[in-house]
Amino acid sequence: MTPAIEIRQACKAYGDLKAVNCVDLEVGQGEFFALLGPNGAGKTTLINLLSGLCKPDSGRLSIMGFDVSRNYKDARRSVGVVPQELVFDPFFTVREVLEVQSGYFGISDNDDWIDEILTRLDLSAKADTNMRALSGGMKRRVLVAQALVHKPPVIILDEPTAGVDVELRQALWEFVRSLNEAGHTIVLTTHYLEEAQSLCSRIAMLKAGNIVALDTTENLLKGFSVRRVKLQISPDEMPEALKSRCLGLESGYHVLKLDEFSELESLLEALRKFGTEVTDMILPPPDLEEVFVEIMSEA
C-alpha cells in the first residue's frame, strides 16, 4: 500500500542552521503517528515541507504517493494541516471562512459537511460570528475545521492542544481518534507526552533536525524506559547491600531501579533474606516522558 507520507533525505536550512537535516520517514495509511521533539527541533519545518509552505533544499516528499512539488495539487488535496500558530482572517465569519476554504479545494456544496464539522467541534453556535470575536480556544477549533473541509485522508496537527482547556482537549482527541478509526492517517506534534503516549501507535523523536528515535510506542517504552519499583518497607531502612539500586525516596517510598522486570523477583527475595517486610509496593507504568528525556540527553 502507498505510504500516507514518504520523506526521503529531506533537508532544509536557514542560513547555517539545519532546521531539517536529511530526514527519512515513512508513515503508513491509517497510522496514528507522533512527531515529538523539544522547541526548535524542526517539527514545524518538517510539516511545512510536507504541506508545501516551504520548499526543501533537497530531498523528496510525497503524500499518498503524490510528490509535494511536482504533483502539488493532488498532494495538497490529500492533506489537512492544523497550523501551530493561531492565525485567522479577521474579515470573515466562521462559516465564510469554511466556505471559502472549501472553494479553494474545488468543492462547491459543502454545507452538510461544514455543519457536521461545526457540530463535532462544538462551534455551531458561533457559525456566523466574526473570527475576531472568538476566544483563543474557539479560534483553534476553527483551525481544525479548516483543515478538514476537504476530508483529507492525511491530517497533520501541529500542537493542536497548546492553550486549550481540558474539556476541549478531550473532545478534540475523541474527534481525532474517531477520524483515525474512520481511516484517516493522523500525524501530530505535542509537548504533552502523555497525550502522545495514549493516542499514538508510533513515534518519531526529532532533535536539532535529526530523527533520533523512531519506533512503536510500545517498543520505545519497553526498550528505553527504566523500570522502577516503589516500596514501603518495615523497618524503614534499606539494607546496605541493596542501596546501590536506590534512586531515592519519594513520599515515604523507596524508589528502586530495575534493569529487567524479572529482577523484581530476586529483589523481593533479597529483602526477605534481610528480614525486611514489604508493606506496600507500587509499580509505576512506563512513562514516555522519561523515555523522551533519556533519548534527548543521549542523542
Place this chain on the structure above:
Amino acid sequence: MKGFSSLFYKEVLRFWKVGFQTLLSPLLSTLLYLLIFSHALGSHVQALPGVPYISFLIPGLAMMALLQNAFANSSSSLIQSKITGNIIFLLLSPVSYPEIFFAYVLASTVRGILVGIGIFAVTHWAIRVPLEYPLWALVFGILGSFILGATGIIAGIWAEKFDQLASFQNFIILPLTFLSGVFYSIRSLPPFWQQVSHLNPFFYLIDGFRYGFFGASDAPPYFSLLVVSICFAAVSLFTLGLLKSGYKLRN
C-alpha cells in the same frame, strides 16, 4: 476555476465589508481634490481647447483614484494576510499561481472600477463631462486596474511591513500618478518636462482614458494603447514569475 472564483469572491467580499474605507473614503478625497483644484486653478489653466478645466479634471481624477485603489486592494490584502499569517490557508490549498494572480487582479479591478464609476456618478448632476468613445475609456480603465492590481501583488509580496508598503505607495505610485497629467495637459509643460512625462506609463493611462471622454488627447490613442498593453504584459509576466517562484511566500 472553483479555486479562482472562491479567492476572487473572498477578495471582493473583503473590501466590500469595509466599503466605508475602501470605496467611500477615496470617493470623498477625490471630491475634495476636485473642489480645491477647480477653485484654485480653474481660471488659469487651459487644458484642452474648448473644455472647461473642471470637466477636464474629472476623468483624470477618476482614473487616478481608480489606479490607486486597484493598487491598494491587492497590496493591502496580501500584506495583511502575510503579517497576520492567514496567507497559509491559500498556500495550503491546491489553488494554482495563475488563479491567485487573476483573482487578486480582478478583485482589484472591481474596486478600481467601482471607485471610478462612483466619481462620475456623484459629479454627474453638477458637471457635464462628454463621453465621446466609451469603449476607449473602458479599455483604459480596465487595463489600468489590471496593471495596478498586478503591481499591488508585487508590492504586497515584496513588503514585509506596512511602512515598506507605504513607501512603495508614496515614492513610486503617488509621484507617477501626480506627474502623469492628472491636473494639467502636459502640453502646458516646458519641452523637457514633456519629454520626461512621455517616459511615465501612467501618462498614457490617463491620456488614453481621457481620450475616451473628449475625443482629444496629448498622445495618439493607439500609441497609448500599445504602451499600456506592453506594460500590462510585462507587469503580468513578472508577477506570475514571482508567484510561481514562491518568492517570500513559500520559503
